[in-house]
Structure formats: structure tokens, C-alpha cells
Amino acid sequence: MAGPQEEQKFCLQEVLDTFKLCLSEKKDVYLEHYVAGWRGLVKFLNSLGSVFGFISKDAVNKINILVTYLHGENGSQYVTVQSMVKYELENQLVDLTKRGSHPESGCRTLLRLHRALRWLELFLERLRTSSEDSKTSVMCSEAYNESLSQHHPWVVRKAAGMAFCVLPGRPAFLEVMNVGPPEQVVAMLGEAVPLISEVYQITEELYAQQNLLDLP
Numbered sequence: 001m002a003g004p005q006e007e008q009k010f011c012l013q014e015v016l017d018t019f020k021l022c023l024s025e026k027k028d029v030y031l032e033h034y035v036a037g038w039r040g041l042v043k044f045l046n047s048l049g050s051v052f053g054f055i056s057k058d059a060v061n062k063i064n065i066l067v068t069y070l071h072g073e074n075g076s077q078y079v080t081v082q083s084m085v086k087y088e089l090e091n092q093l094v095d096l097t098k099r100g101s102h103p104e105s106g107c108r109t110l111l112r113l114h115r116a117l118r119w120l121e122l123f124l125e126r127l128r129t130s131s132e133d134s135k136t137s138v139m140c141s142e143a144y145n146e147s148l149s150q151h152h153p154w155v156v157r158k159a160a161g162m163a164f165c166v167l168p169g170r171p172a173f174l175e176v177m178n179v180g181p182p183e184q185v186v187a188m189l190g191e192a193v194p195l196i197s198e199v200y201q202i203t204e205e206l207y208a209q210q211n212l213l214d215l216p
């Protein structure tokens with residue numbers, strides 16, 4: 001049986017499995033599996049050390065907000081991202097233009113994770129196609145600059161940049177994924193990236209249709 005230590009261990013397979021479960025037959029995104037995917041990723045971040053604590057703390061905070069809705073009295077409205085958006089909009093539960101009485105709506109909280117998912121997609125694709133001696137810090141900051149950084153103030157960008165510098169090199173990084181030899185990690189990333197990308201695209205289209213991409 002796995003001890004507490006092992007239960008905390010990140011495993012790319014597990015994250016891949018949760019993202020697989022994310023999409024329903026009609027391509028709705030299940031919130032439960034979406035947050036489970038993020039929980040798995042946070043485990044990975046925690047295994048990289050305390051420098052990343054401020055990032056994982058924010059991610060956990062956002063995961064917990066969503067889980068509270070999911071398990072709350074209106075939980076049945078939060079089964080999918082689609083139903084959450086519909087419910088919160090119909091009931092005026094979202095601050096649309098400036099922060100007001102709903103600073104922690106499901107919609108704005110998920111949007112933050114959604115933007116981070118684009119970073120993840122770009123980063124994992126770089127990792128997958130990179131050579132053995134490529135620098136993870138460079139891949140990570142390139143992916144960040146192309147995505148998430150646009151939504152962050154200077155001070156967060158600075159702190160993120162500093163954290164990226166202490167990322168382990170590619171071989172050690174692939175090892176923490178607990179998949180096996182590098183070729184196997186690369187193969188699994190080949191499966192994971194399109195899945196993550198699909199979940200991202202579906203959410204992006206929904207948010208764009210509803211004009212929710214700039215929620216405060």
C-alpha cells in the first residue's frame with residue numbers, strides 16, 4: 001500500500017487520466033475532473049520545492065473556491081463549466097466589468113486557471129519537442145511570456161521569472177514525472193498535450209461567446 005509520502009507523489013499518468021475524464025460525450029467540461037487535474041499539477045509543483053510555494057498557494061486557493069461551489073448547496077449547477085457559466089450569469093453572480101459583490105465567482109476563478117492551462121499546453125509542447133540539453137527555465141519563461149504573463153502585473157512576472165530560474169534541468173524534470181525513461185515521458189506528453197489543448201479550446205470558445213475573457 002502506498003504511504004502518505006507516495007500518495008503525494010506526482011505522476012503524469014494520473015494527470016493525463018483526469019484530463020481524459022474532463023470531457024463529456026457532448027464535449028462539456030466536468031468541473032470535478034478539471035480541478036482534479038489541477039490538484040495533480042500542484043503536487044508536481046510542490047515536489048519542485050518551496051520557491052514555487054507562492055504559485056501553488058494561489059492555484060490551491062482557486063481550486064478550493066471551485067470545490068466549495070461544487071460541493072455546496074447549488075453543486076448540481078456546477079457539474080460542468082458550461083452549466084456553471086449559465087447558472088452564474090443567469091443569476092447575476094459574476095462581476096462582469098469591475099470587482100464588486102462577487103469577487104470570487106466560479107467564472108472568474110476558473111478563468112485564472114484556464115489562462116494557466118494555456119501556459120501549461122505551451123510549456124509541455126516545448127518540453128516534448130526539446131532536445132536533451134534544452135533549458136526548462138527557458139521553455140517555461142517563453143511559454144509564460146506568450147500566455148499568462150499578459151494577465152499579470154510586473155511584480156508577479158518578476159517573481160515568476162525568478163522562480164523559473166531554479167527549475168531543474170530537463171533530465172531531472174522528466175524524472176519527477178514518474179513515467180519512466182525520457183522516451184516514455186515524451187510519448188505520454190504526446191498524448192497529454194492534445195487533450196489539454198482540447199479542454200482549453202472548448203473553454204476558450206465558451207468564454208469568448210459569453211464575453212467572459214476579461215473578467216476582473
Ligand SMILES: CCCCCCCCCCCCC/C=C/[C@@H](O)[C@H](COP(=O)(O)O)NC(=O)CCCCCCCCCCCCCCC
Pocket residue numbers: 012041042044045054055058059112113115116119140144148156160167177216
Ligand atoms: C513547472 C514550473 C511551474 C511554473 C508555473 C508557471 C506559472 C506561473 C504563474 C505565476 C503565478 C503567480 C501567483 C499569483 C497569481 C495571481 O496573481 C494570478 C491572478 O489571480 P487573481 O486575479 O485572483 O489575483 N493567478 C493566476 O494567474 C493563476 C495561476 C495559477 C498557476 C498554476 C500553475 C501550476 C503549475 C503546475 C506545474 C505543472 C508542471 C507540468 C508538469 C507536467
